[in-house]
Amino acid sequence: MLKTLTAQDLFRLLDRVSRDYNLLVPRNLDDGTRGLVKWDGQQLDFCGDPLQRKPTSHFFPQTDLLVQLLKDGTASVPRKTPEPLALLGLCREDLQGIAFCDRFFSVPPADDIYLDKRRGALLIGLTGQAGPEGEFLPLAGQDCDIELIAEKPTWTAVAYSEPGAHLLEEFPDADPQGFERLWERSAEITVARQEKLAQAAQLLQRELVTDDFWEEIAARCIRCGGCNFVCPTCTCFCVQDRQGSHGTERSRIWDSCQLDAFMREAGGHNPLGTALLRTRRRIHHKLVDDPQRWGEPGCVLCGRCDRACPTGIGMYSVCDAIVSRFGERL
Amino acid sequence: MRATLTTCPYCGTGCNFYLLSDDKGRLTGIEPAGKHSTSRGQLCLKGWNAHAFVHHPERLTTPQIRIDGRLQSCSWEQAxxxxxxxxxxxxxxxxxxxxxxxxxxxxxxxxxxxxxxxxxxxxxxxxxDHCARLCHSSTVTGLVETLGSGAMTNSLSCFNQTDLVFVIGSNTTEQHPLIGSRILQAQQRGAGLIVADSRKIQLAEHANLHLRHHNGTDVALINGMMRQILLDGLEDRNFIDKRTENFAALRDSLEAFTPQYVAGITGLKEHEITAAARLYAQAEKVMIVFAMGITQHTHGVDNVRALSNLALMTGNLGRPGTGINPLRGQxxxxxxxxxxxxxxxxxxxxxxxxxxxxxxxxxxxxxxxxxxxxxxxxxxxxxxxxxxxxxxxxxxxxxxxxxxxxxxxxxxxxxxxxxxxxxxxxxxxxxxxxxxxxxxxxxxxxxxxxxxxxxxxxxxxxxxxxxxxxxxxxxxxxxxxxxxxxxxxxxxxxxxxxxxxxxxxxxxxxxxxxxxxxxxxWPCPEPEHPGTAILHRDQCTRGKGRFSPTRYRPPQELPDEHYPFLLNTGRTAVHWHTGSMTRRSHLLEREEPQAYTEIHPQDAQKLNISERQMLRISSRRGTIEVSARLTERVPPGQIFIPFHYAEGAANVLTNNALDPESGIPEFKVCAVRVELC
Missing domain, CATH: 3.40.50.740 (Rossmann fold)
Structure with missing residues (x-):
């Protein structure tokens, strides 16, 4: 289903969405960043920087209360949010990140905690002229219910799911040729970053990156965990139990494979007991193990870890260094 | 979900983040402030977990009064x-x-x-008073005397402009991680780095020069550097003439600090002292960065004076990318x-x-x-x-x-x-x-x-x-x-x-x-004043920068035959001070759950100590038990114990000998004995 929307249409669409969903829309925040905030019926900012916070955190938050075990022997499970979420303003990489988590958490035994939040949620991609100062963002083509492609002053809207198609029904059809042209423009956008990632992945898969390289990278890691906490495909969590006067609260919280205790055994033995092993593992996992398991890398190139790393050893920076150091071995 | 912008409760770097809370008023996470000048979308592990202790079940919720020896709940009015x-x-x-x-x-x-x-x-x-007495009282006393203001002279943005960073007595990547990362960034773009620290801290791996002088010998090292700078004619004559006073007294006080004399005190090689002096003085813009390794001594004020003298002598003050930069802890x-x-x-x-x-x-x-x-x-x-x-x-x-x-x-x-x-x-x-x-x-x-x-x-x-x-x-x-x-x-x-x-x-x-x-x-004296990024620009707060000569005094208690090890104390990257917040934060406590001591493998071998073995550490003031961590981070003869742990409290051992002027205790040096449990 291919539709064309004017600004008025778009507001009508958002009104419709907000009737059945808790709609969050992109806003340029006071501190200069961009975030998803509750739709107030009036304000949203279509163009801007990538979203600061990874959108997967709406379904897999940093702290998630799982169950309360009460002193009387009963258990209480947190009530589900009555209104499903609708997220508007997701770029291609953000949608890929959510798709990655969907797949990961859906593998049997499926993760009910994640799926309770995710099921029924509506994802609205925002691509085309929606980057900083209207810069053209590559089209997603999947991974969402609706993709809105900004073309100033109108939007092309594509439905990729039944709920999406239902919401778009009433709007006029778009010109398929125009849609083709959008795809052509999208394809023109440089793919250098993807190529660099693929080259680095190849070098790692063929074990052409030496340990002295990882020694250098590890020497710069200050063990903040930021690379994991901002990564939309990082799914590791640990369980925290807290005992109070009423009973025990069990939550799951984001974990980080860059921490020494991530794999440390009770007796002290640690298979990832050095910064070198941990740093190498982080990149290997995304670029070697994930492609083997899922058929695609665990990095969607959203750039968040490169921005969150205080010492410049985020995924892309490391890949860049790998390719410039070892690229000729390919 | 609500997002509330606030300032991190841990170190003095001043990072900002959003506290995320749900509709039940519970905190669910942290988001670093993306465009904030300090955090720039980044945080350390403590910052990323700064919400974790807030709803801990051990929070105090009612006033309590002691009746018959027991604390019992009471009303606010009564309390x-x-x-x-x-x-x-x-x-x-x-x-x-x-x-x-x-x-x-x-x-x-x-x-x-x-x-x-x-x-x-x-x-x-x-x-x-408050705990600044235990951390930077020496800085305030020393710098008020020499410059007229006890605060960090420059701004964090100055790390982008400096030519060399001289880090002495600061384990910056662990204790001020987002400042440590700026130092690493400066080093990556080609700035020089001198690290003076007896421990092989992370920054030392990146330094042009790592000076592992004995704890408590900073005055000798810095005076030795200054003597060499004068000998080589690398001082900033113009700055000394126009902006300072009492230079002659300083110059006279330095005569004794020959490389040979300083090497004897500090344990460094003579060429390391001259190399440090030349590296420092030849750089156009140098930032001195220091923390507890300088201040927590019975001669803490003298240490600060010596650093101030060094900066004044080379004109490293009042300009971008320079300055005397005490990193405040809390x-x-x-x-x-x-x-x-x-x-x-x-x-x-x-x-x-x-x-x-x-x-x-x-x-x-x-x-x-x-x-x-x-x-x-x-x-x-x-x-x-x-x-x-x-x-x-x-x-x-x-x-x-x-x-x-x-x-x-x-x-x-x-x-x-x-x-x-x-x-x-x-x-x-x-x-x-x-x-x-x-x-x-x-x-x-x-x-x-x-x-x-x-x-x-x-x-x-x-x-x-x-x-x-x-x-x-x-x-x-x-x-x-x-x-x-x-x-x-x-x-x-x-x-x-x-x-x-x-x-x-x-x-x-x-x-x-x-x-x-x-x-x-600050200073931000009027409603329209934009604030002050760099202190002492045209003149020092006190007018002229004052050279304040210092003489070397050893720490109050040094190892001897009964207590043969030097005990150094401090913190780890993941815990904060006495652990009341971080030890109640799951990821942080999981990372370092146990009181430990760092001990050099050579010493461990002599005493037949293996990794994770429980050790009894005794000083003249008490005894604690901690687990052994064998590492070359500490030099032979020194052990390092973080002070977070009530069950193995380093401050059972430390010496309450005080700096006579600032009243700061000598946390960085005392003598201990190490035995197997």
């Missing part, structure tokens, strides 16, 4: 009336100077201001000092001994004010032990774990007639109290905090405090009113108005400006 009555009774019977008030570098500027107002106007004593230790939570000054370092200043505060507060400077925190513990201090109010501090010589501290606190503690958790100190008042933590109250680069920033309330807990400013406001001092504040913003009226360096600081996103670095 506040009792606190006021007991302190008043002691002041009336034994004089106001038999009271001591310990303020806190963890609470806001407004709350520190009220605490010093309570001590001075409420109870008539200047006996107020999130608001700068602010607590600025607010006059110190025994000799009101807010803005206005001296209590000055009659006109006293008159100004007296007129504002409608109370006559004491003129005799009060006791330092470390001296107050001694005075309590001797029975001269009889009543104490402690807010957000845990001297039982943070002060040296724990046995002595316990005896001192138990000796008090009355001890009241305001805190968020039942700390080791709160457990000794006669009265415990439950406080709101940083995420539950509004206020301002001043970071190490003198940046005044907002903290904002994201969630309600647990149970009956109240914000410190509300508790202190109530006590002030009971003392008959005007304190009808409806919000911290109103307290800031009073601060701005009475404090020249904060004269232009208002909530309205901070709400508009302005970032204010």
């Amino acid at each position: 506040l009336a009792e606190t006021h009555m007991q302190l008043k009774r002691i002041a009336e019977n034994h004089g106001p100077d038999s009271l001591m008030f310990l303020s806190s570098a963890k609470v806001s500027n407004e709350e520190n201001f009220l605490m010093m107002k309570l001590a001075r106007a409420g109870f008539g004593t200047n006996n107020i 999130n608001n230790v700068q602010g607590a000092c600025d607010m006059g939570a110190l025994p000799d000054v009101y807010s803005g370092y206005q001296r209590v001994a000055d009659a006109r200043t006293r008159l100004k505060f007296s007129a504002a507060w409608k109370k006559s004010l004491p003129e005799k400077p009060g006791l330092m925190a470390t001296h107050a513990i001694e005075a309590a032990a001797a029975g001269q201090i009889r009543g104490m109010l402690i807010m957000g501090e845990n001297p039982m774990l943070s002060e040296p010589n724990q046995k002595h501290v316990r005896m001192a606190l138990k000796n008090l007639e009355f001890l009241a503690v305001i805190d968020i958790f039942p700390t080791e100190t709160a457990q000794l109290a006669d009265l415990v008042l439950p406080a709101a933590c940083y995420a539950e109250r509004d206020g301002t905090y001043t970071s190490t680069e003198r940046r005044i920033q907002r903290g904002r309330k994201a969630v309600a405090p647990p149970g009956a807990a109240r914000a410190d400013w509300q508790i202190l406001g109530d006590l002030l009113r009971r003392c008959g001092v005007p304190a009808d504040y409806s919000s911290p913003a109103e307290i800031m108005e009073e601060i701005a009226r009475l404090t020249p360096s904060y004269g232009g600081a208002t909530y309205a400006r901070l709400e508009q996103g302005e970032s204010l670095q």
Whole structure:
């Protein structure tokens, strides 16, 4: 289903969405960043920087209360949010990140905690002229219910799911040729970053990156965990139990494979007991193990870890260094 | 979900983040502030977990009073009336100077201001101090003498411009991670790096030169560097002539510090000293960065003086990319000092001994004010032990774990007639109290905090405090009113108005400006003043920069045949001080759950010690048991124990020998014995 929307249409669409969903829309925040905030019926900012916070955190938050075990022997499970979420303003990489988590958490035994939040949620991609100062963002083509492609002053809207198609029904059809042209423009956008990632992945898969390289990278890691906490495909969590006067609260919280205790055994033995092993593992996992398991890398190139790393050893920076150091071995 | 922008409660770097909370008023996570000048979308592990302790079940939720030896819940009215009555009774019977008030570098500027107002106007004593006594009192004393201001001279952005960073006594990537990362970035873009630290800290791996001098020999090292700089003619003559005084005295004092003499004291090679001197003096712009490795010595003030001399001699002051940069430890230790939570000054370092200043505060507060400077925190513990201090109010501090010589501290606190503690958790100190008042933590109250680069920033309330807990400013406001001092504040913003009226360096600081996103670095004397990124630009705060000669004095207690190891103490990257917050944060506690000592493999081999074996460590003051960690981070002959752990408290061992001028204890050097358990 291919539709064309004017600004008025778009507001009508958002009104419709907000009737059945808790709609969050992109806003340029006071501190200069961009975030998803509750739709107030009036304000949203279509163009801007990538979203600061990874959108997967709406379904897999940093702290998630799982169950309360009460002193009387009963258990209480947190009530589900009555209104499903609708997220508007997701770029291609953000949608890929959510798709990655969907797949990961859906593998049997499926993760009910994640799926309770995710099921029924509506994802609205925002691509085309929606980057900083209207810069053209590559089209997603999947991974969402609706993709809105900004073309100033109108939007092309594509439905990729039944709920999406239902919401778009009433709007006029778009010109398929125009849609083709959008795809052509999208394809023109440089793919250098993807190529660099693929080259680095190849070098790692063929074990052409030496340990002295990882020694250098590890020497710069200050063990903040930021690379994991901002990564939309990082799914590791640990369980925290807290005992109070009423009973025990069990939550799951984001974990980080860059921490020494991530794999440390009770007796002290640690298979990832050095910064070198941990740093190498982080990149290997995304670029070697994930492609083997899922058929695609665990990095969607959203750039968040490169921005969150205080010492410049985020995924892309490391890949860049790998390719410039070892690229000729390919 | 709500997102509340606030300032990190851990170190003094001043990172900002959003506290994320759900519709039930529970914190669910942290988001670094993307465009904030300090955090820039980044945080350290503590910052990423700064929400984790807030809803911990051990939070204090009701006031407690000790009846028949046990702490029992009571009403706020009873708790506040009792606190006021007991302190008043002691002041009336034994004089106001038999009271001591310990303020806190963890609470806001407004709350520190009220605490010093309570001590001075409420109870008539200047006996107020806080944990800056244990961290940077040497810096304030040293730099006020030489430059006229005790604060970090430059800004964090200066790391982008510097040619060389000289890090001495600061494990920056672990203790101020987002400053450490800036130093690493500077090094990556080609700036030089000298690290002077006996431990092989992370920055040392990246340094052009790593000087592993013996703990406590900094004066000899720096004097040796300066002598070499003069010998090579690398000093900044123009700067010395125009901007400084007392140079001749300094020059004469350096004569003895030949490379050979300095090498003998420090354990360094002679060529390392000359190389350090040349690297330092040949760079156009150098930032000196220091922390506890410099200050926590019986000659801490001399260490600071020596660094100040070095910067002045080479003209590394008053320009971008230079300066003397003490990294303040706590999130608001700068602010607590600025607010006059110190025994000799009101807010803005206005001296209590000055009659006109006293008159100004007296007129504002409608109370006559004491003129005799009060006791330092470390001296107050001694005075309590001797029975001269009889009543104490402690807010957000845990001297039982943070002060040296724990046995002595316990005896001192138990000796008090009355001890009241305001805190968020039942700390080791709160457990000794006669009265415990439950406080709101940083995420539950509004206020301002001043970071190490003198940046005044907002903290904002994201969630309600647990149970009956109240914000410190509300508790202190109530006590002030009971003392008959005007304190009808409806919000911290109103307290800031009073601060701005009475404090020249904060004269232009208002909530309205901070709400508009302005970032204010003091001095900010007027409402239109943009703030000050770099101090001492055209002249020093005191006028001319003063060279202050120093002589080398060894630490008070060095290893001997009975206690053959040198004990160095400090912190780990993941825990904060006495652990009351971080040890209740799952990821942080999981990372370092156990008290340990670093010991060099050579020493371990001699004593037949293997990894993770439990060791008994004894000093002249006590004994603890900790697990062994074999590492070359420490040199042979030295062990390092972090002081976070009540169950293996390093401060059972440390020496309460004090710097005579600043009253700081010698946390970095004492003598211990190591045995297998």
